[in-house]
Amino acid sequence: MGDKAHTPAGAAGRAPTADRPSEVRNVVLVGHSGAGKTTLVEALAQTAGALGRPGRVEDGATVSDHDEIEHRQHRSVQLSLVPVGWDGFKVNLLDTPGYADFVGELRAGLRAADAALFVVSAAQEADAVAASTRMVWEECAAVGMPRAIVVTHLDTARTGFDELTGVCAGLFGHDDPDAVLPLYLPVHGPEGSDGHAPATGLIGLLSQRVHDYSTGERAEREPDDAEREAIAGARARLIEGIIAESEDETLMDRYLGGEEIDVGTLVGDLEKAVARGGFHPVLA
Numbered sequence: 033m034g035d036k037a038h039t040p041a042g043a044a045g046r047a048p049t050a051d052r053p054s055e056v057r058n059v060v061l062v063g064h065s066g067a068g069k070t071t072l073v074e075a076l077a078q079t080a081g082a083l084g085r086p087g088r089v090e091d092g093a094t095v096s097d098h099d100e101i102e103h104r105q106h107r108s109v110q111l112s113l114v115p116v117g118w119d120g121f122k123v124n125l126l127d128t129p130g131y132a133d134f135v136g137e138l139r140a141g142l143r144a145a146d147a148a149l150f151v152v153s154a155a156q157e158a159d160a161v162a163a164s165t166r167m168v169w170e171e172c173a174a175v176g177m178p179r180a181i182v183v184t185h186l187d188t189a190r191t192g193f194d195e196l197t198g199v200c201a202g203l204f205g206h207d208d209p210d211a212v213l214p215l216y217l218p219v220h221g222p223e224g225s226d227g228h229a230p231a232t233g234l235i236g237l238l239s240q241r242v243h244d245y246s247t248g249e250r251a252e253r254e255p256d257d258a259e260r261e262a263i264a265g266a267r268a269r270l271i272e273g274i275i276a277e278s279e280d281e282t283l284m285d286r287y288l289g290g291e292e293i294d295v296g297t298l299v300g301d302l303e304k305a306v307a308r309g310g311f312h313p314v315l316a
């Protein structure tokens with residue numbers, strides 16, 4: 033990536049440092065133009081404390097789209113590096129342009145990456161996930177790169193989250209659709225006058241807890257009856273998907289025999305499966 037990579041000075045506060053290569057993770061964001069990669073980077077940087085308030089692409093106010101052309105066109109035209117500190121690691125977020133003209137920038141980002149986030153917009157028709165994005169997925173699969181899928185635009189969605197995770201499993205999990213599954217389900221608030229019901233929280237399928245953001249602050253609560261019902265099927269499928277990838281071959285028998293597998297074991301196996309490139313979480 034060399035001089036093509038840009039670290040915006042000042043905007044993200046002091047860049048996190050890492051003393052050892054083992055403390056660095058390079059994560060590239062891949063997806064079609066307008067999917068929401070730059071907006072996601074902005075939100076991740078804010079959550080990690082690298083930004084006070086997230087800026088918007090259309091205002092030319094994001095850390096990642098810092099070039100004058102990007103401000104004018106409201107889209108990324110070059111590879112951009114946004115370092116954030118998280119849990120003792122330096123995570124270098126590599127935001128790539130989705131527009132095909134800038135594929136060289138995407139290539140540079142892929143070469144530097146340890147893992148990839150595939151960003152898919154629920155606001156676009158499901159078949160709009162570009163063939164080029166699927167090709168990049170196949171390339172990453174060929175080298176066993178860890179991959180996750182992030183669904184954006186759930187607030188103005190044309191396609192519901194459940195439907196979209198099914199579409200993603202079809203597009204990206206053709207070898208094994210049970211290896212492309214959600215870890216959380218979005219909770220939607222009441223429908224506004226525009227007919228959209230914005231997502232106000234997330235239900236953790238493993239933890240069975242609801243992370244509620246409806247007040248603007250993060251709060252945690254027990255699921256209600258309707259949420260419990262939504263959890264049941266999706267949770268069973270997720271657990272089976274994780275266990276199928278587990279190195280512990282006794283786990284499936286124990287699970288099918290009715291044993292309640294502890295969440296810590298499942299999370300450990302999930303992390304290993306993701307790192308091996310064998311399981312791909314879908315995140316809202």
Ligand SMILES: Nc1nc2c(ncn2[C@@H]2O[C@H](COP(=O)(O)OP(=O)(O)OP(=O)(O)O)[C@@H](O)[C@H]2O)c(=O)[nH]1
Pocket residue numbers: 063064065066067068069070071072088089090106107108109128129130131151184185186187188
């Ligand atoms: N409502 C809504 N708008 C979003 C969301 N994510 C992104 N947007 C908007 O969608 C537009 C495109 O988002 P970007 O983040 O620029 O998309 P991108 O993937 O970086 O696009 P390229 O840089 O062209 O590859 C912007 O106007 C964003 O504000 C979302 O989750 N909900």
Ligand SMILES: [Mg+2]
Pocket residue numbers: 069070071097107108127128129130
């Ligand atoms: Mg962008």
